[in-house]
Amino acid sequence: MESELVRLCIEAACENRESVEKWRRQRRSLERLPSHLADALLRRLIHRRLLFPSLLEVFKHSVEKIDLRGENSVDAEWMAYLGAFRYLRSLNVADCHKVTGSALWPITGMTSLKELDLSRCMKVTDAGIRHIISISTLEKLYVSETGLTTNGVTLISSLKNLSLLDLGGLPVTDQALSSLQVLTELQYLDIWGSEVSNKGAAVLRKFSKLSFLNLSWTNVTKLPNLPSLKCLHMSNCTISSLLEGDGGKPPLKKLIFSGAKFENEAEALMHIETSFLSFLDASNSSIQRFCFLPSMEALKHLDLSWSTMGDDLVKHVACIGANLRNLNLSKTRVSSAGVGILAGHLPNLEILSLSYTPIDDVAVSYISMMPLLRVVDLSNTNVKGFIHQEGAEPDFFLSLKALESLNHLERLNLEQTHVRDAALKPLSSFQELRDLSLRSASLTDVSLHYLSSLPKLTNLSIHDAVLSNNGLYLFNPSATLKKMDLYGCWLLTEDAILSFCKKYPQTEVRHELVHNLPSNPNGSTSPSPSRLTSRTLLVNQKQGNISISPSFVDQRLKYNREELLALQYSSLSLAIPLDRGSTTSQLLMNQSSSMS
Amino acid sequence: MKKEDMVKLISAEGFEFVIDKDAAMVSQTIYNMLTSPGSFAETQHGEVTFPEISTTILEKICNGKETEFPIEPELTLELMMAANYLHT
Numbered sequence: 001m002e003s004e005l006v007r008l009c010i011e012a013a014c015e016n017r018e019s020v021e022k023w024r025r026q027r028r029s030l031e032r033l034p035s036h037l038a039d040a041l042l043r044r045l046i047h048r049r050l051l052f053p054s055l056l057e058v059f060k061h062s063v064e065k066i067d068l069r070g071e072n073s074v075d076a077e078w079m080a081y082l083g084a085f086r087y088l089r090s091l092n093v094a095d096c097h098k099v100t101g102s103a104l105w106p107i108t109g110m111t112s113l114k115e116l117d118l119s120r121c122m123k124v125t126d127a128g129i130r131h132i133i134s135i136s137t138l139e140k141l142y143v144s145e146t147g148l149t150t151n152g153v154t155l156i157s158s159l160k161n162l163s164l165l166d167l168g169g170l171p172v173t174d175q176a177l178s179s180l181q182v183l184t185e186l187q188y189l190d191i192w193g194s195e196v197s198n199k200g201a202a203v204l205r206k207f208s209k210l211s212f213l214n215l216s217w218t219n220v221t222k223l224p225n226l227p228s229l230k231c232l233h234m235s236n237c238t239i240s241s242l243l244e245g246d247g248g249k250p251p252l253k254k255l256i257f258s259g260a261k262f263e264n265e266a267e268a269l270m271h272i273e274t275s276f277l278s279f280l281d282a283s284n285s286s287i288q289r290f291c292f293l294p295s296m297e298a299l300k301h302l303d304l305s306w307s308t309m310g311d312d313l314v315k316h317v318a319c320i321g322a323n324l325r326n327l328n329l330s331k332t333r334v335s336s337a338g339v340g341i342l343a344g345h346l347p348n349l350e351i352l353s354l355s356y357t358p359i360d361d362v363a364v365s366y367i368s369m370m371p372l373l374r375v376v377d378l379s380n381t382n383v384k385g386f387i388h389q390e391g392a393e394p395d396f397f398l399s400l401k402a403l404e405s406l407n408h409l410e411r412l413n414l415e416q417t418h419v420r421d422a423a424l425k426p427l428s429s430f431q432e433l434r435d436l437s438l439r440s441a442s443l444t445d446v447s448l449h450y451l452s453s454l455p456k457l458t459n460l461s462i463h464d465a466v467l468s469n470n471g472l473y474l475f476n477p478s479a480t481l482k483k484m485d486l487y488g489c490w491l492l493t494e495d496a497i498l499s500f501c502k503k504y505p506q507t508e509v510r511h512e513l514v515h516n517l518p519s520n521p522n523g524s525t526s527p528s529p530s531r532l533t534s535r536t537l538l539v540n541q542k543q544g545n546i547s548i549s550p551s552f553v554d555q556r557l558k559y560n561r562e563e564l565l566a567l568q569y570s571s572l573s574l575a576i577p578l579d580r581g582s583t584t585s586q587l588l589m590n591q592s593s594s595m596s
Numbered sequence: 597m598k599k600e601d602m603v604k605l606i607s608a609e610g611f612e613f614v615i616d617k618d619a620a621m622v623s624q625t626i627y628n629m630l631t632s633p634g635s636f637a638e639t640q641h642g643e644v645t646f647p648e649i650s651t652t653i654l655e656k657i658c659n660g661k662e663t664e665f666p667i668e669p670e671l672t673l674e675l676m677m678a679a680n681y682l683h684t
Contacts, residue, residue: 005657005684009676012667019669029673037676 006037014044024058031061035087038062046071056081065090069117072096076103083107094119094142101128101147108134115140119166126152133158144168144190154179164188168214174200181206192216192233205245216256225271226250235259235281239268249273254280258303261286274298282307283328290316303328305353311338321345330355330377336362343369353377355413361387361399368402376403379415379437385423401426408432415439415463421446428453434480439463439488445471452476464488469496477504486511603630604643605658607651613658617642624683646678653678 013023023029033041042063045051056078064087068074075098082091083106091113093099100123107113108131116138118124125147132141138159144166153167153176163185172194180186186207192214201220204210211228216235223234225245231254232242238261243250252273258281262268265287274295284306293316300323309317310333317327318341327346330353339359343366346352350372354363360382367376386396400423403409410432420442427433428450434457438447443465451457457478467489473496477484484507486492494513501509603620605613621627629644646654653674659665667675 003679003684005679006676009667009672009679012669013672013676015669019672022669023673026670026673029677033673033677034680037680041676 006040010037010041010044013041014048014050017050020045020050020055024055027058030058033062035062035064039065042066053077053081057084060084061086064088064112067092068096069093070095072098074099076100076106079103080106083110085110087112089113090115092117093121096121097123099124101125101131104128104131107131110135111137113137117142118146119143119168120145122147124148126155129155135159136161138162139185140164142166144170144192146170150176156180157182159183160185162186163209166190167194169193171195172200174203178203184208186210187228188212190214191218192235194218196220198222230254232256237261238263240264241268242272244271251276253278256281257285257287258282259284265289266291278323289313293317294319296320298323300324301326304332305330307332309334311335311341314338314341318342318345321349322347324349326351328353329357332357334359336360336366339363339366342366346370348372350408351375354381355379357381359383361385364399365402368405371406372408373406374408375411376406376409377413378417379413379439381417383414383417383419385417385419398423398426400424404429411435413437415461419443421450424450427451430454432456434458435460437461438465440465442466444468445474448472448475452478454478455480457481459483459485461485462489464490466491469493472496472500475500477507479506481507483508484510488512600642602642604641605654606643606645607649607654608647609651611651611654613654615658620644622684626682648681649678650674657682657684 013019038059042051042059045055046068060081063085066082066085066088068078069092074093074096079099082088088110089112091107094117099118099121104124113135114137116132116135119142122145124143126149129143129148129152132138133155136159139161141156141159141162141164145168148170150171150173153170153172156162156165157179160183162183165180165183165186165188168190169192172191174195174197177191177196177200181203184207187209189204189207189210189212193216195218196215197219198221201215201223204213204226205224207226209228210226211230213226213229213231214233215223215237216233218237220234221238221240222244223232223242225243225247227247227250229243229250230252232252233256235256236259239257240263249271250273253276255277260282262285266289269292274292274297276298277296278298279301280296280299281303283303288308290309290313297320299320302317302324304317305328309329314334321342322345324346325348327349334354335358339354340362347370349370352367352370352373352375355377356379358381359378361384364378364383367373383399385398385400387399388396400419403412404426409430412427412430412433412435415437416439419438419440421444424438424443424447427436433454436451436454436457436459438461441464443462445468447462447465448467448471451460452475455478458480460477460481460483463485465488467486468491472492481504486497487510489511492511492513497509497511497514501507501514601617602614603617603626605615605620605626607613617630621630626644630642649657652671656665656667656671656675657678
């Protein structure tokens with residue numbers, strides 16, 4: 001790793017355009033720059049958006065690795081400079097949409113290049129691949145979702161040193177796959193979404209070193225035995241038999257069957273060596289009986305979401321629970337009784353998702369018997385936060401209190417449950433809780449008050465709650481709070497939120513009315529704007545899918561117009577002028593996407 | 597401070613910087629030079645010569661041990677290479 005002083009130097013070198021100009025003519029120093037320093041300096045320049053094609057030239061004697069993923073400006077001119085990089089080992093231009101087939105001409109015949117990522121460069125065609133095949137040193141080639149045709153794929157067969165080939169989303173036919181069988185060094189092959197059928201799958205036997213194979217979204221139903229296979233993806237395939245044939249059984253570690261259909265699951269899986277298997281994703285698959293589960297004793301990660309798993313079958317999970325770290329049962333029929341069967345059998349479980357299941361508060365006490373849990377998702381369930389006890393005094397107890405015994409609990413999701421303020425009281429003593437998500441129109445300032453005492457709270461999300469300006473004013477969160485998401489808390493006014501932001505500058509607040517997030521003034525830790533924007537957009541799209549809950553409307557009906565106006569001292573108008581304050585493009589995007 | 601608690605770092609141009617030994621030992625390279633067994637001149641006299649590091653850069657590195665300092669952009673390349681060489 002870089003030392004602190006090296007880091008400070010790189011930071012100072014990439015402060016702005018002017019600082020770059022101060023050192024870019026120091027040719028002798030640049031030529032002597034050790035490659036790991038050159039790589040780090042270049043990375044920082046990209047991050048700070050200070051890199052332009054002609055500046056690349058100064059790195060041609062030093063840089064070994066360059067990652068330009070998603071940089072929209074990368075085009076033929078950039079490639080012309082990159083072609084002169086004498087020691088370049090790894091070049092990543094994935095998602096650079098201006099990279100065309102002819103733009104690849106300058107990298108023809110590069111002598112050090114071992115790794116090339118052209119994923120999703122849609123303008124890279126068969127003509128482009130002709131330039132690539134001149135680089136005989138290539139060991140790793142990513143060309144998924146490019147413009148390659150079957151012919152282009154066939155050409156790749158001349159790159160004899162390839163150990164990794166990603167052809168995802170390309171029209172690879174059985175014949176094209178057959179032409180690749182000369183690539184005997186292949187360890188990793190990705191042909192998801194290809195036209196490969198069982199006939200082509202038989203060719204896979206020729207790749208004797210194959211340890212990773214992705215056949216998702218293909219017509220392959222029968223996979224022959226591949227003795228070195230460790231990781232297999234067959235999502236959305238119809239599977240009739242797997243790894244049947246002579247030779248040793250492969251030491252499978254990871255199986256992804258998400259969305260797969262099985263004609264006969266027991267028969268399809270009977271040839272699999274299960275003792276090393278640590279990862280199984282059978283989400284949304286047609287698996288009905290799960291009778292193969294008990295032999296998978298080494299499983300650490302098990303995803304059964306959207307499957308037919310239910311209380312009747314959950315015993316199969318319980319019997320292999322000893323090693324499980326991550327269990328996803330969301331969107332299954334598992335109820336509190338099922339969680340009861342699991343309780344006590346999951347001593348090492350760290351992550352548990354039960355969202356969209358019919359569980360209620362009884363499950364919460366069973367969950368408290370899984371001592372190492374760090375992450376618990378109970379969203380969209382019937383959890384209320386309290387259990388009635390007939391005849392007892394008081395006649396109810398707070399169910400979430402049971403989770404207090406989970407000393408490692410860091411993240412809890414209670415969105416779209418039936419919890420009300422009083423039920424959240426036990427949360428105030430959760431010492432390790434960092435992430436909390438709530439979404440309910442029944443929650444008020446009282447909940448916020450309980451959360452003030454959480455010492456490690458870092459991310460808090462309370463959507464659609466009836467939080468008032470005064471409640472926000474009185475909220476006194478731990479200094480660790482980095483992000484507070486208040487979308488849909490419609491009573492809050494802009495002034496109240498801004499004064500909270502001022503009071504807690506370390507906390508980033510999200511709300512429909514916020515368009516001036518606190519940003520890092522020196523920009524040293526913030527990622528480059530383009531990447532940040534795409535990420536925030538993604539987040540917002542996700543939020544957009546979850547529409548306002550029906551109970552949200554009920555809550556508003558509770559108040560008449562006068563009461564509403566009295567509750568709020570300024571207008572609730574959503575029409576905010578976007579030019580106010582110092583808004584950056586990223587914030588504008590954020591704003592417009594959340595409003596649309 | 598006693599003489600044996602100090603070390604002398606000598607730049608390419610022959611300038612000498614006398615600094616606290618503990619502070620200098622933060623650099624893994626200097627530490628190795630001063631503690632390696634055998635009768636190297638470095639070990640005996642507490643002196644290290646850096647023919648590759650200029651006076652300006654060595655001064656920065658010696659000062660940097662005590663306080664935060666601004667780094668002029670024109671010095672960044674040399675300083676980063678020196679810091680890298682010294683493992684500091």
